[in-house]
Amino acid sequence: MRGLFISFEGIDGSGKSTQARLLAEALRDVGHDVVLTREPGGSAGAEEIRALVLEGDPDRWSAETELLLFTAARRDHxxxxxxxxxxxxxxxxxxxxxxxxxxYQGTRSGDKRAQVDALHDLMIGCEPDVTFLIDMDPDLGHARAKGRGGTEERFEDFGAELQHKMRAGFLQLAQDHPDRFRVIDGTRDIDTVAADVLATALADIKARA
Incomplete structure (x- = not known):
């Protein structure tokens, strides 16, 4: 029987990485076999591409070149x-x-969603079964992301304006695909958000059993 594919999405600093990890731990605790991974990354080749796209000057790559790099990493993953x-x-x-x-690549520099979707259909051809969108105020998320430090800050360096655009886009995606998206209020404390995510995930798992 095919497994269940779950993705976490959200603007930078929304807490999605923490919630992905907490969900994986909680599902393992109740007996599920879980693989936790990330993008870009998750495989040796994709991790090498990760360093190329997340580090360095914001203008290091065009949106088109980024799209090709991310798609290559995703295909390997x-x-x-x-x-x-x-x-x-x-x-x-x-x-x-x-x-x-x-x-990010579809809206950062003009409207390139058609290019993103065409390349996705050609080279990837699948979607997650469930997508958790951890929703967060863009200014708060951007401040959180910049406060983390580290070297993977290329997208954060585009500024809060990009995060506002991303949040609006994510919410529109959720509206367009209500069968797949689960929108979670990420402004609450971590444990409350995690409990909400777990309850929703367990309901989805039960519905597909």
């Missing part, structure tokens, strides 16, 4: 980790997937 795990009946939880490309 899909072939080497996601699809094999799903074929074994595991639950795969990924911190970001194609919806992030639809937002």
């Amino acid at each position: 899909l072939e080497r980790l996601i699809n094999p795990a799903l074929a074994e009946g595991k639950i795969v939880i990924t911190d970001r997937f194609a919806d992030s490309s639809r937002m």
Whole structure:
């Protein structure tokens, strides 16, 4: 029986990475076989591409070049980790997937959603079963993201304006695909958000049993 594919999406600093990890831990605690991964990354080749796209000057790559790099990383991730795990009946939880490309590369520099979707259909061809959108005020999220430090701040360096655009885009995606998206209020404390996510995920798992 095919496993369940879950993605987490949201603006930078929304807490989605923390919630992805907490959900993986909680589902393991109740007996599920869970693979936790991330994008870009999740496979050796994709992790190498991660350093290329998340580090350095904001103008290092055009949106078009970024799209090709992210798609290459996603294809490797899909072939080497996601699809094999799903074929074994595991639950795969990924911190970001194609919806992030639809937002970041699709809207960062003009309207390139058609290009993103065309390349996705050609090279990826699948969507998560469930997508948790951790919704957060863009100014708060951007401040959180910049406060983390580290070297992977290329997208945060585009500024809060991009985060406002991303949030609006994510919410529109959720409205367009209500069968897949679960919008979660990320402004609450971590444990409350985690409990909400877990209850929703368990209901989805039960519905697909």
